Every structure is written in structure tokens, then in C-alpha cells.
Amino acid sequence: MFIxxxxxxxxxxxxxxxxxxxxxxxxxxxxxxxxxxxxxxxxLGAIFGGKPPDHAQPPRLLTPIAVALAALWNVLIGWRTVAFAFTAGEKVTDLIAYLDGVSAASAFLVTGLLTTYFIKANQ
Known part of the structure; x- marks a missing residue:
């Protein structure tokens, strides 16, 4: 999803x-x-840096929460960039200001959960 x-x-x-x-x-x-x-x-660090998980799956509820929050974060960041491509006369400085503000304010949606998810999966 992120890629x-x-x-x-x-x-x-x-x-x-x-x-x-x-x-x-x-x-x-x-x-x-x-x-x-x-x-x-x-x-990528969790995928390539850790040992393969010894158990089959991370906790059941964690996966849908991680996917939903990751999707929300990607939509918050991505919609403006896609809209920029289809909108004539849009200022690049406005796009950069949006990306700065929203990425900083919304990072909590995924950073902690991604870390927790991959730590749990690799334990």
C-alpha cells in the first residue's frame, strides 16, 4: 500500500x-x-532485517487496524498530490505546505502501529 x-x-x-x-x-x-x-x-527494515516470525500470525485485530490506518494516512497524503496533477494553476508552494503540515500532523496514524505490528510479527 505504501509503495x-x-x-x-x-x-x-x-x-x-x-x-x-x-x-x-x-x-x-x-x-x-x-x-x-x-x-x-x-x-523494509522489518521485512529484510529481522528473523522470520516463529508464529503464524500477529494478533487478529492488529492487522485490520494497521491496514485501515495506513490507508487513511496514504489517502490524506496522496489525494492532494493526485489533485495537483489534475488541477491547472495550482501552486507548488501550496502543495508543499500541505504535504509538510499533514505529514507531520498525521504521522502518529502509522508510525507507532507499523513498529508494533512488525515487532509483534517478528517475536
Whole structure:
């Protein structure tokens, strides 16, 4: 889900890069990489860094909660980037300001839960 949302946003920004100044394009790309770097590093670190889980599944309720919160976070971040690609005259500075504000304010939705989920799965 995270990788799909991340790639979708990169594609959307790249699709309209000709309507931006080169430095604006770089700013948006760096912002997206910065936002997703923490979450993807937690996921990839748990997948590749830990030993395989000894038990079959993490607690039952934890999986749907993790998926729902991850989906909510990705929608909060992603909708604005996708809308930016389809809206003429949108300012890059407005997009970056939105991404800054929402990513910082909504990080709690996934950071703790991702860590807990992967720790439980690898114990």
C-alpha cells in the first residue's frame, strides 16, 4: 500500500513536471521521498532485517487496524498530490505546505502501529 501510493504520487508529479520550474519539481520530489522514507524504512527494515516470525500470525485485530490506518494516512497524503496533477494553476508552494503540515500532523496514524505490528510479527 505504501509503495503503491508513493509511486502513484511520483508518477502524478512527474506527469506535470513541464508545468513547473525545475527547482519546484525537485522540491516536491524531495518532499515526497522525505515523507515516505520513515514509513518505508520501518517496513523494509522489518521485512529484510529481522528473523522470520516463529508464529503464524500477529494478533487478529492488529492487522485490520494497521491496514485501515495506513490507508487513511496514504489517502490524506496522496489525494492532494493526485489533485495537483489534475488541477491547472495550482501552486507548488501550496502543495508543499500541505504535504509538510499533514505529514507531520498525521504521522502518529502509522508510525507507532507499523513498529508494533512488525515487532509483534517478528517475536
Amino acid at each position: 503503491t501510493a508513493f509511486v502513484l504520487q511520483l508518477v502524478c508529479v512527474t506527469a506535470v513536471y513541464k508545468s513547473m520550474w525545475p527547482d519546484e519539481y525537485v522540491q516536491v520530489m524531495v518532499k515526497l521521498f522525505g515523507i515516505y522514507s520513515v514509513h518505508l524504512s520501518v517496513i
